[in-house]
Amino acid sequence: MLPGDTKEQIINVGENLLLNLGYNGFSYRHISSALNIRNASIHYHFPQKTDLGVAIIKRAKERFEKWTQSQKIQEATFSEKLDALFSLFRRFLNAGGQVCFAGSLQTDFKTLPVEMQMETRAFILNMLKWSTNLLKEGREQGEFKYPGDPENQALVILTSLQGALQTARVTDASCFDAITQQIKNLVGR
């Protein structure tokens, strides 16, 4: 391993473990053996497990922010943006049946340290805000058609995607694709 990369690699492995096993399902030992280092080295970069947890969520939050501001997304049509959102979630499934951040963190929410709870809340609210805006403008511009409030429609879509990744674990990957298709049926014109 290249020195200097360690911290980032710890976050990488930690993120994968979080989305696979849940926050209470992985330990520093999982990470140290995966990276072939000692537990103490992880504690050097992240004194407490909480620090690692916060770092993982913060990075994911910023990654999403960058994604929304990327040229590819900025220039896309509303329908393409919705498809891109589906692809974002589909990536978790492709990565060996991960769940999404919201699904992992909200389920363990009551056992999380408050710093992680706050970061989780901020991340999820950002995603909801962006999705609400997408649904709102998309309908105004005539690309989408659905009843009721844009925020409520965004909630149905995001919660369904979240549940879809979880349910894919007891059924199969086609379950996720069936759900995204059905969502398109529901909001398409």
Add this chain to the structure above:
Amino acid sequence: MLPGDTKEQIINVGENLLLNLGYNGFSYRHISSALNIRNASIHYHFPQKTDLGVAIIKRAKERFEKWTQSQKIQEATFSEKLDALFSLFRRFLNAGGQVCFAGSLQTDFKTLPVEMQMETRAFILNMLKWSTNLLKEGREQGEFKYPGDPENQALVILTSLQGALQTARVTDASCFDAITQQIKNLVGR
């Protein structure tokens, strides 16, 4: 505590802990201190934590089965059945912000012993089957209106309800009600 009730009370407390903290988030100590008994007494009734986990899921599965066969549900219209399904999930929220069984167990799925994985799968597939049938017949009889396959529509609804309980933890209870209302908008005639 009345002797003989202990086993059932352990399942009661265990179920509550499972839906609040997740399978990896609670221990025999949580249960023993809640019931004011010793850890060893729990091991008498459930030698391994796996045994308790399986018992919790089996009971929930049977409870759902009885619910579907109850007179109240049998005699209900399709719209009333859908509302009753919403009430079933809303009860988790009312109980202090629990998530549903699917949400808790699927998120921890990869860390669960195989016996629990199998019971989880059976339970979720039962629920999906019943919901699919409800959506299918409800549309045939003209009470529902939605595009595409009944099973896919059932998947969207169930996953959304599952995600709704989780998301309510970082927002509030009104989030759940907004989602059920939006689902009604989407499948109503």
Add this chain to the structure above:
DNA sequence: GTCTATACGCTGATAGAC
């Protein structure tokens, strides 16, 4: 059936050498 006592691996975490 419930208890006390006990085992022992894993957990997050720290001290200090290199």
Add this chain to the structure above:
DNA sequence: GTCTATCAGCGTATAGAC
């Protein structure tokens, strides 16, 4: 920055008295 050594506490689990 990474290591070895070490820690106390908690986890599941068992043996055996009552």
